[in-house]
Amino acid sequence: MDVKQEIEQLRAVLNEAGYEYYVLDRPTMSDYDYDHxxxxxxxxxKAYPEYITPDSPTQRVGGEAVSGFEEVRHRVPLESLQDVFSMEELSDFDQRVHESVGDVEYTVEPKVDGLSVALEYRDGLFVRGATRGDGLVGEDVTENLRTIKSIPMLLPQRLPSLIVRGEVFMPRTVFAKLNEEREQNGESLFANPRNAAAGSLRQLDPKIAAARRLDIVLFNIQYMEGRSFQTHSETLDFLEQMKFKVIPRKICQTIREAQKQVEDIGDNRIQFPYDIDGAVVKVNSLSERVELGSTAKFPRWAAAFKYPPEQKEATVLDIMVQVGRTGVLTPKATLSPVRLAGTTVTSASLHNQDYIAEKDIRIGDTVLVQKAGEIIPEVVRxxxxxxxxxxxxxxxxxxxxxxxxxVVRDEEGAAIRCxxxxxPAQLLRNLTHFASRDAMDIEGLGPAVVESLVNAGLLKAPGDLYTLRIDEVAKLERMGPKSAENxxxxxxxxxxxxxxxLLFAFGIRQVGQKAAKVLAARFGTLDALRGxxxxxLTEVNDIGEITARSLVAWLHSPQAEHLISALKDAGVNMASSAQSTGDQLAGKTFVLTGTLAHFSRSEAGACIEALGGKxxxxxxxxxxxxxxxEEAGSKLEKARTLGVPVLSEQEFLDMIGT
Structure with missing residues (x-):
């Protein structure tokens, strides 16, 4: 078998395995075999790039980050649906249809609460995807849609042109895990899977979108050349043949049968992997749809029945506080058990102190509870x-x-942090930051190795790093003697x-890289800084009162004193090689432009900062x-325009006395 044949065979096998896994949910290949x-x-x-094709599974996340999304004018408008909120309103909809075209056949489908998009194929190849936008004009999110593995890149039939409509969603399990991670990191939570999906699909970097593991389900053919159909259900059957993931549906002969199906979907909505906020009743005949037409806002041949959120009362038995990896304290209400959306709820996140105060939630209170997006229990009131x-x-x-x-409250936000x-709650995060490139720059000590060391009981604080032995580390999984020695x-x-x-590695609130450099240069040693x-501290350039208070409180806390003592005993350097040489430039701000003869701009900048300038x-x-x-550019012109004094390199040297 030659190289081209092997590539084509691998591509076909992997695409079929992906279809079975992501669309049919019936995997036939192990993850190991697929990855191999x-x-x-x-x-x-990589060796033969001339054989790469757009439908290759390697091209799923191939796009570069973009600066913005281009507008796309939809060939066929992506209409919204008229909402109905009762069975009576659904009967009224049926009456209007009957008056226009007589008795009809309906399809009933769950209404996915996601982000509507249009996918465009030419000669069977996926070429573009766009958000709904206002229905007439959307945004080009093609590269992000390529990351959704249930979207086929090449169709089994090479139709000249096909535009299909679907709903991008974030699976419930993915949403729950994403919000759990964001909560542990002290980040704001997504309100529901729809918000999470919309935010993920509009990421400028496709790799971020890929990490969010979005999915899609199709519910309509917008435009097609090369085939024709009689009914909507036939179009969905065809889309399944084209290996799309398609919305489940039921054909109903009467409105009463359709109403029963709407109720059944509502009673069993927890069975779907995606959020639904209703059910859609559609006229099945495509010719009758044409006859019914549309209003200025909605098609007359469909209606969306919206389900009310299920709410029940529960008692707040207690409020527990968890500490996330970034030190954020998160309160959680322990509730008397209540059945909601198919599961028993015993707790609800209270997010932060502001949330508790706003709703005035107290231990012992009776509260009204619902599931946000059918997933996360929340206190309504x-x-x-x-x-x-x-x-x-x-x-x-x-x-x-x-x-x-x-604990302290964030200056800009509602988070309260340890x-x-x-x-111990922050150990993994603190150790990873301590070893990172901009901090202590310990090569080979990434998050996975840190976690292995912690799980093995070898690390309980950053100071323990300097007591590790090669034989201990070598026993860890995927390490070995050579890796341990390195x-x-x-x-x-x-x-x-x-x-x-070291100062940056400590992870002190408000003390970033720049502040750490300024403080190290100004005080010279950690002992001097602690004094x-x-x-x-506020007299130091760029150090404000908030940073100063945070720094003093941290340096004199018992845990910090223990950590510093352990690092001293281990022989960690606690002095600066860039000590301040004076304060003659204190309060002055410099901008460097052009090429300097005696030193680089970074060296000149270090000189200014050493003399107290900025x-x-x-x-x-x-x-x-x-x-x-030499060759100073636009900054020089702007300085002259604003009347800012301009120094030559020699004048600058004379000013600093060297």
């Missing part, structure tokens, strides 16, 4: 007429329930890092001086 063959295909296509007379407002604790360290330097050597090398890296007061990348009225070298 996919890697082989990637290797061959307190039934205050049933409130106990001795109840008291609830406040989150002032100390971390895991390690006892003080400040513990060695808090890791221990990398840890040993990190002891010589500058103080600025500084809030007032002293370096900016842009010219404004607040700029003190612009230092212009």
């Amino acid at each position: 063959r996919l890697r082989r295909l990637e290797e061959l296509e 307190v039934v205050k007429e049933k409130r106990l007379p001795n109840s008291a407002p609830y406040h989150l604790p002032g100390k971390c329930p895991v390690c006892g360290a003080p 400040t513990g330097a060695e808090c 890791l221990i050597h990398a840890i040993e090398r990190s002891k010589q890092n500058d103080l600025s890296r 500084a007061t809030v007032e002293t 370096v900016s990348s842009s010219v404004s009225k607040k700029t003190s001086y612009v230092v212009a070298g």
Whole structure:
């Protein structure tokens, strides 16, 4: 078999396996075999790029990040549906249809609560995908749609032109896991799977969209050349033959039969992998649809029955507080068991202190509970007429329930965080940050290795890194003696890092890379920094009162003192090689432009910062001086326009005295 044949065979086998897994939900190939063959295909296509085709499974996430989405004018408008909220209104819809075309056959489908898109195929090849937008004009999200593995890149039949409509959704299981991760990281939660799907599909980087594991279900043919059909149900059968994932549907002969199916879908909506907010009743005959036509807003041949959210009362038995990986305290209500949307609910997230205060939720309260997006239990409101007379407002604790360290509220946001330097709840995150490239730069100590070391009981705080032994590390899965030796050597090398890296590695709130460099240069040693007061720190350029208070509180906490002591005993450097040489440029902001003869711009910037000055990348009225070298560009022109003093390189050298 030659290379081209092997590539074609691998591509066909993998595409079929993907169809069986993502569309039929009947996998026939193990993940191991799939990954092994996919890697082989990637290797061959890399060596022979002339054989790469758009339908290859390797091209699912091939697009580069874009700066924005282009507009797409839909060839056929993506209409919205008229909502009905009762069986009486559904009967009225049937009466209007009957008056126009007589007795009809209906199809009834679940109404997926996702993001509507149009997929366009030419000669069987997927060429473009767009959001619904206003129905007439949407956004081109082709590269993000390529990441959805249930969308075929090449159809079995090469129809000249085909445009289909579907609903992009985030599966419930994926949504629950995504929000759990966001909660642990102190990020805002998505309100429901629809918001999560919409936000994911509009990511400018397709790789982010791919990580969100979106899916799609099709419900309509918008335009087609090369085939014709009599009924809507026939079009959906055809789409299944084209290997699309298609909406489930039932053909009903009367409106009463359709109403019964609407009720059945509502009673069993938890069985679907996606959120539904209703059921859609459609006239099945395509010719009768043409005869019925559309209003200015809706087609007259369809109606969307909207389900009300199921709400029930429960008692708040207690409020528990969890600490996430980033130290965020998250309150959760323990509820008396209540049956909602097919499952028993015993708890509900209360998000943060502001949420509790806004709804005035107290222990012992009777509350109305529903499932947000049919998944996450949430408190709708307190039934205050049933409130106990001795109840008291609830406040989150002032100390971390895991390690006892003080907690602080984010200056910009509602999150309350633990400040513990060695808090067990934050261990994985703290260690990963401590070892990261911009911090202590310990090569080979990524998240997976950190987790292995923690699970093995070898790490309980950053200081434990410097007591690790090669024989201990070598026993870990996927390590071995050589990898363990390399890791221990990398840890040993990190002891010589500058103080600025150590300060950043501590992960102190408000102290980023720049602040760490400024502080290290100004105070020279960690002991000197620990002796500084809030007032002293605020005199340092770029250090505000919030940063100063956060820094002082952290440096003098018991956990930080223990960590610093352990690092000192291990021989970790706690001095700066870039100590401040004076304050003669304090309060002055410089912009560097052009080519300097005596040093690079970064060296000039370090010189300015060592003398207490500040370096900016842009010219404004607040700029003190612009230092212009050879071939200075637009910054020089802007300085002249704003009247900002311009220094030659020699004048700058004279100013700093060298």
